[in-house]
Amino acid sequence: MTLDRQTVIDRLRSVKGPDLEGDVVSLGLVSEIFIADGKVFFSITVPARRAQELEPLRQAAETAVKSLPGVKGAMVALTAEKAGGGMGATPPPRPNPAPPRPTSQRSAPGGPAAQAGQQPAKQDVPGIKAIIAVASGKGGVGKSTTAVNLALGLKALGLKVGILDADIYGPSMPRLLGLKGKPETADGKTLKPMEAFGVKVMSMGFLVEEDTPMIWRGPMVVSALRQMLRDVAWGELDVLVVDMPPGTGDAQLTMAQQVPLAGAVIVSTPQDLALIDARKGLNMFRRVDVPLLGIVENMSYFVAPDTGKRYDIFGHGGAKAEAERLGVPFLGEVPLTMDVRETSDAGTPVVASNPDGVQAGVYREIAGRVHTHLAAAMQSAADEAPAIVFE
Structure with a gap:
């Protein structure tokens, strides 16, 4: 049997739709299907209010596809966004729609959980003490290089560290860390992270080929990130560094709202244009109450390697001035050097390959400041937590 789009569609016809009416294909609930390296990706459209209730439907679709010969894995998302280019017929009208079923979602302070705009509660990830995001308002500022060297700098402090490469469209960690191959599964459901230089790593780049484009809409990206965070056997970690996608779109905002982030680090270059976008990232985290580290x-x-002369190619000091203006800690300046570029391309980050060098020292200093601010942010959060007194 050839694994192709039609084969997957045919198998999904066996999956009953919501309330066991029809099937997900004939009801037009299945999005475009993406197949890469034996892995199948798609989403199922359901009413937003019933997403939690219909989780068994998602699991049934995933199980059905996984049973196909040649399928190495499946990633299925529930989305309230109408699937573009659906795989089946348009859903027939329902003259007497049933009222929405009650869910077990708990009410939050200030009103019921079902009220408009209510966000689901953030859930801790077992075994991970703190999750920090490394973000930027735009691409091309060296965010991923900073993230990987920050993670290695935190490890040099004696911490147990992991990296989640959340940049679905342009995953960088496999190349930056010189990792190849596919992650193994622990129990058929949970992935084992890859490891490099003593740091655990998970990336979409391990699951698809480097030149395979990820033509996904927001809900699929968010679902993939959630699975890479929660369906991975991270073990015990002091810090998980999340290399966020660039920008401040739906995927970034949803990650900030749903992942229990202990803090965020913003990466920018000195020029005004980059700082404009960096402010957007700062404001996004502030709006969702994530501490800015x-x-x-x-x-x-x-610094020219032959003469030692310094050149401020992109200007200088803009990020520091912006940090002072906004009342945000300034973590440090990372110079543009050949060795950082060469070691990054070679998969041997400078903090690991030349730990005693000047550049590694800069990253270790930044890691030390991040660790200090992280501890302060976590202590502040603990102090603000309500105390329950039994009398």
């Missing part, structure tokens, strides 16, 4: 000015200046 600080700003890193990357590509801060260039």
